[in-house]
Amino acid sequence: MAALNTHVFGSGPAVLAIHGLTGHGRRWAALAQHLPGVRLVAPDLIGHGRSPWRPPWSIEHQVRALSAVIDDHIPADEQPVVVVGHSFGGALALHLANRRPDAVKGLVLLDPAQGLDPEFALEVATDSLDNWDYADADAARSAKRAEGWAAVPDPLMEAELAEHLVPRPRGRVGWRVSAPAAAASWSEMARPAVLPPPGTPTHVVVADQVQPPFVRPAFLDACASERGAEVTVHHADCGHMVPFLEPGLSATLIRSLL
Numbered sequence: 001m002a003a004l005n006t007h008v009f010g011s012g013p014a015v016l017a018i019h020g021l022t023g024h025g026r027r028w029a030a031l032a033q034h035l036p037g038v039r040l041v042a043p044d045l046i047g048h049g050r051s052p053w054r055p056p057w058s059i060e061h062q063v064r065a066l067s068a069v070i071d072d073h074i075p076a077d078e079q080p081v082v083v084v085g086h087s088f089g090g091a092l093a094l095h096l097a098n099r100r101p102d103a104v105k106g107l108v109l110l111d112p113a114q115g116l117d118p119e120f121a122l123e124v125a126t127d128s129l130d131n132w133d134y135a136d137a138d139a140a141r142s143a144k145r146a147e148g149w150a151a152v153p154d155p156l157m158e159a160e161l162a163e164h165l166v167p168r169p170r171g172r173v174g175w176r177v178s179a180p181a182a183a184a185s186w187s188e189m190a191r192p193a194v195l196p197p198p199g200t201p202t203h204v205v206v207a208d209q210v211q212p213p214f215v216r217p218a219f220l221d222a223c224a225s226e227r228g229a230e231v232t233v234h235h236a237d238c239g240h241m242v243p244f245l246e247p248g249l250s251a252t253l254i255r256s257l258l
Contacts, residue, residue: 001061001064001065001068002051002052002054003065003068003069003072004043004044004045004046004051004052004065004066004068004069005025005043005044005049005050005051006025006041006042006043006044006069006072006073007025007026007028007029007040007041007042007043007044008039008040008041008042008073009028009029009032009039009040009042010032010035010036010037010038010039010040011037011039012037012038012039013037013038013039013078013081013258014038014039014040014041014073014074014078014081015035015038015039015040015041015081015082015083015084015254015258016041016042016066016069016070016074016081016082016083016084016093017031017040017041017042017083017084017085017089018042018043018045018066018083018084018085018086018089018090018092018093018096019042019044019045019048019086019087019089020085020086020087020088020089020090020113021087021088021113021182021185021186021189022048022128022175022177022182023045023048023049023086023087023089024044024048024049024050024163024164024176025042025043025044025049026042026049026163026164027042027160027243027244028040028042028243029159030156030159030243030244030247031243031247031250031251033247034247034248034250034251035251035254035255038254038255038258041069041070041073041074043065043066043069045062045065045089045092046061046062046065046181047177047178047180047181047182047185048176048177048178048181049164049176049177050176051065053178053181055180055181055184057178057180057181057184057185057188058184058188059091059092059095059188059191060095062092063092063095063096063099066092066096067096067099067100067103070100070103071103079102079103080102080103080104080105081103081104081105082104082105082106082107082108082254082257082258083096083097083104083106083107083108084107084108084109084110084250084254085107085108085109085110085112086110086111086112086241086242086243087110087111087112087113087214087240088113088185088188088189089112090109090110090111090112090113090114091112091113091114091188091189091193091194093107093109093112094107094109094112094114094193094194094195094196095194097196097197097200098194098196098197101197101200104197104200105200105201105257106200106201106202106257107196107200107201107202107203107257108202108203108205108250108253108254108257109202109203109204109205110205110207110242110243110250111205111206111207111210111214111215111240111242112204112214112215112219113189113214113215114189114191114193114194114216114219115189115190115191115192115193115216115218115219116186116189116190116214116216117190117212118190120212121186121187121189121190122186124186125182125183125186125187128179128182128183128186129179129183131143132174132179133168133172133173133174134172134173134174135172135173136172136173137161137165137173140161140165140173140174140175141157141161144157144160145157148210148239148240148241149239149241149244150239151238151239151241151245152241152244152245153244156244163176164176164177193216193218193219193222195219195222195223195226195227196223196227196230196231198227198230199230200230201230201257202223202227202230202231202232203231203232203234203253203256203257204220204223204231204232204233204234205234205235205236205242205246205249205250205253206220206233206234206235206236207236207238207239207240207242207245208235208236208237208238209237209238209239209240210239210240214240220233234249234253236249
């Protein structure tokens with residue numbers, strides 16, 4: 001298994017940061033500015049950014065690669081660590097915590113996406129493949145604004161374009177992501193949701209402007225009934241890009257678990 005391309009921001013206690021579907025690890029640079037004295041270890045997932053794109057792209061293979069990132073980038077005497085995950089990264093954080101309870105001491109899940117309705121997952125995956133690339137950077141920017149980035153500050157949008165937009169065939173442009181991996185990941189997010197391991201303090205942030213919600217009511221109900229006070233739910237009046245739109249809240253929750 002090839003190693004994931006991994007970005008590191010800051011210095012201090014380590015936090016593993018897992019981006020969402022079609023994202024990349026460098027996105028966490030913005031949140032790192034709100035976490036002085038903390039070291040964010042932020043890999044590109046398989047099929048994303050500058051990590052290998054070769055399949056398999058299953059949750060299990062992503063988690064195996066993330067587990068290796070912990071062992072390769074975080075000394076044993078600094079483990080267990082806090083893990084923060086956004087969207088699909090939140091689902092992966094939950095699976096990672098269940099696979100490696102020895103290495104994960106707390107979870108911050110920012111609008112985690114799991115247990116999705118299969119028909120919804122099929123619809124979004126199909127639409128994304130039908131509209132995978134763009135005529136130019138302006139078209140890519142407009143598409144991002146329409147897909148949940150409407151309130152993301154302009155400097156962060158321009159950083160995304162500079163880092164993540166690459167040439168595509170026939171003079172078009174697209175994101176530095178494998179289209180087959182992205183489509184397969186929507187299927188993975190339609191798998192049944194999993195809970196944090198017992199005894200793992202967990203913060204779940206629900207982005208209330210997202211409809212239909214990525215954080216399914218059944219997951220929240222199961223957390224309340226089976227994990228009780230170990231899971232704290234926070235509601236944010238924002239869209240899906242919680243790390244960009246609520247960096248203060250995200251940073252505060254991470255610090256609370258360090």
